[in-house]
Each structure stands twice: as structure tokens, then as C-alpha cells.
Amino acid sequence: MKTERPKWRAAARNFVEAVPAILLAAMFVAFIVQVFMRYVLNSPVGWTVEVCVIAWTWVILWGQSVSAREEDEIRFDIIYGTVSPAVRRVFRLIFSLFLVVIYAISLPAVWDYVTFMKIEETSYLDIPYSWVFFVFVLFTVGSILRYAWIFWGALQGREETHEDGDPQAVTRKDFSE
Structure with a gap:
């Protein structure tokens, strides 16, 4: 549906x-x-x-x-696809919590580096490197939000679904797609 x-x-x-x-x-x-x-x-x-x-x-x-999207990410499908939905939920909980913690720990250093790089510019276009590398701040914050959302969904027992809404499509992923 x-x-x-x-x-x-x-x-x-x-x-x-x-x-x-x-x-x-x-x-x-x-x-x-x-x-x-x-x-x-x-x-x-x-x-x-x-x-x-x-x-x-x-x-x-x-x-x-x-x-x-989450279903676009590369996973060890050989293991992930063969275990029960409850075990996949535990995998999502552990993995997403781990990534949220790692990205959150790195965020202050990322911000410091990007803001520090405003003192240098690219050679030809004279774009401040802080603008060039700002995407890494977006990447870090976006990853924290993405994996916090995945963690929250797994914590609530929400089943992982494919973009077409079929929860079983996750287990059917293989190299032929």
C-alpha cells in the first residue's frame, strides 16, 4: 500500500x-x-x-x-537479508546509534576546520575553502539526523520498508536489481 x-x-x-x-x-x-x-x-x-x-x-x-534513501545504502545483505526482522531491527539500532555517536563526536572538529578554512581560497576561482568544505558540515549533520531517525524508527519497532512500501522487499534485494 x-x-x-x-x-x-x-x-x-x-x-x-x-x-x-x-x-x-x-x-x-x-x-x-x-x-x-x-x-x-x-x-x-x-x-x-x-x-x-x-x-x-x-x-x-x-x-x-x-x-x-536508506534502501540505497550498501549493506552486507548476505547476513542482513537472511536474519529475522527482529535481528535486523537490532542491527539497525546498534549501527545507527554507533554512527550518530561517531558523527556527533566529530561535528565540533568538522565545524572548526571548515570555519578555519575561510582564510584560504581556491587557486583559480578564489572561492573560500570554507564554502567548498561546508558540504562536509551538511554531510555530518545530515548523517546525524538520518541515523537518529533510523534509530528512532527501529526503537519504535517500525519495520524497514522499501520505497514501494513493501517491508519484504528489503529481504529480496540481490545483485540482479
């Missing part, structure tokens, strides 16, 4: 999934510009490399902390 989600939630999901797509498009354009400048005009430009590196950093960290 699939329930209808509020429009704001669908719009938010569309936005967080569009960010990596836009960044990948920017990377592609920068790459094409770099190839054209280097091999056609014989005048390479450095800013394209910066755009690609910054965009890739944001794609990876934004994607994992904000865009990826």
Missing part, C-alpha cells in the same frame, strides 16, 4: 535529488570546456579542474547525506 505524500515533501525530494544532477551537468560542461580549450585552442584553463573537483565533492557528500 502506497500512501500519498504531502506536496512540500515531494518538492523537497525533487530539489535534493536535482542538486547532484545539476552539479554533474556542471562537471560535464567544465570537462568539455577543458578538452576544447586544451586540444582545440591549445590554451588549457585551470578553473575547469576546480569546478570538477568542487562539484564532485559536493555530489558525493550531498548525495549520501541528503539525496540517498
